Amino acid sequence: MIDCKQASQLISQSLDRRLSLRERLSLRLHTFICEYCRRFGQQLNTLRVALKRMSEHVENDTNITLPSETKARIAKSIENM
Amino acid sequence: MTIANAHDWLNEHSDYLYRFALARLRDPHQAEDVVQETFIAAIKNAQSSENSGFAEQSSPRTWLTGILKHKIIDVMRKSVREVAASDLMNDEDANMDEFFDEKGHWADKPQAWGIPDDALEQKQFLGVLQNCMAKLPAKLATLFMLRDVQETDNEEICKELNISPTNAWVMLYRARMSIRKCLEINWLMN
Numbered sequence: 001m002i003d004c005k006q007a008s009q010l011i012s013q014s015l016d017r018r019l020s021l022r023e024r025l026s027l028r029l030h031t032f033i034c035e036y037c038r039r040f041g042q043q044l045n046t047l048r049v050a051l052k053r054m055s056e057h058v059e060n061d062t063n064i065t066l067p068s069e070t071k072a073r074i075a076k077s078i079e080n081m
Numbered sequence: 082m083t084i085a086n087a088h089d090w091l092n093e094h095s096d097y098l099y100r101f102a103l104a105r106l107r108d109p110h111q112a113e114d115v116v117q118e119t120f121i122a123a124i125k126n127a128q129s130s131e132n133s134g135f136a137e138q139s140s141p142r143t144w145l146t147g148i149l150k151h152k153i154i155d156v157m158r159k160s161v162r163e164v165a166a167s168d169l170m171n172d173e174d175a176n177m178d179e180f181f182d183e184k185g186h187w188a189d190k191p192q193a194w195g196i197p198d199d200a201l202e203q204k205q206f207l208g209v210l211q212n213c214m215a216k217l218p219a220k221l222a223t224l225f226m227l228r229d230v231q232e233t234d235n236e237e238i239c240k241e242l243n244i245s246p247t248n249a250w251v252m253l254y255r256a257r258m259s260i261r262k263c264l265e266i267n268w269l270m271n
């Protein structure tokens with residue numbers, strides 16, 4: 001029986017690689033009885049969604065603009081090409 | 082391709098490209114630099130060949146964003162490579178002690194939380210998340226960004242950053258563990 005430390009590692013890795021059958025079974029057994037590791041798995045999914053939303057907020061925030069000095073600098077380097 | 086075209090591109094797309102870069106690199110100076118590099122590369126490319134990557138069917142913005150993505154990965158790659166290999170291969174167990182007790186149980190049991198529905202609360206939550214990201218060592222934050230925001234393929238990450246898959250898993254695990262703990266402390270305590 002794997003402990004929470006091992007289970008949390010497998011949960012994280014399941015986002016990055018396909019777990020082996022053996023790993024999947026031992027993880028399922030563990031999360032069946034361990035509500036904290038179940039929660040951990042949900043939190044990692046939440047984290048993913050939240051991070052994406054965080055990026056979208058920046059991407060769509062039209063108040064954020066390229067500083068005018070930088071724009072001028074780029075315009076100048078274009079002239080020199 | 083004329084200089085006038087280039088200035089139009091700059092006026093029309095530079096703010097968007099800057100935000101796109103800032104969302105991923107989080108460093109304003111780095112974001113400014115990659116935007117500049119993108120324009121220079123784009124203009125060179127457009128000047129050098131008639132059949133450049135800027136095909137008629139793709140919009141300038143799509144084309145510029147494609148170039149920008151590569152520039153962003155270049156910056157990320159450099160920031161991760163600057164770290165000595167030995168540093169990447171920290172003993173995973175020794176470093177996870179803060180999260181678990183000697184029996185392998187959670188030291189701080191994960192609590193129930195999620196992204197708030199309320200707009201204002203959500204903004205606060207994302208603010209806390211941003212602070213937690215900032216506290217993460219740069220290499221972990223970069224890897225985390227690549228994997229979970231850009232959704233870069235794991236294999237590609239390892240190739241780009243010149244690390245082994247095992248290293249990537251350990252680092253991503255560590256990043257996720259740190260962020261969830263930081264969020265839990267700073268969000269739930271409020």
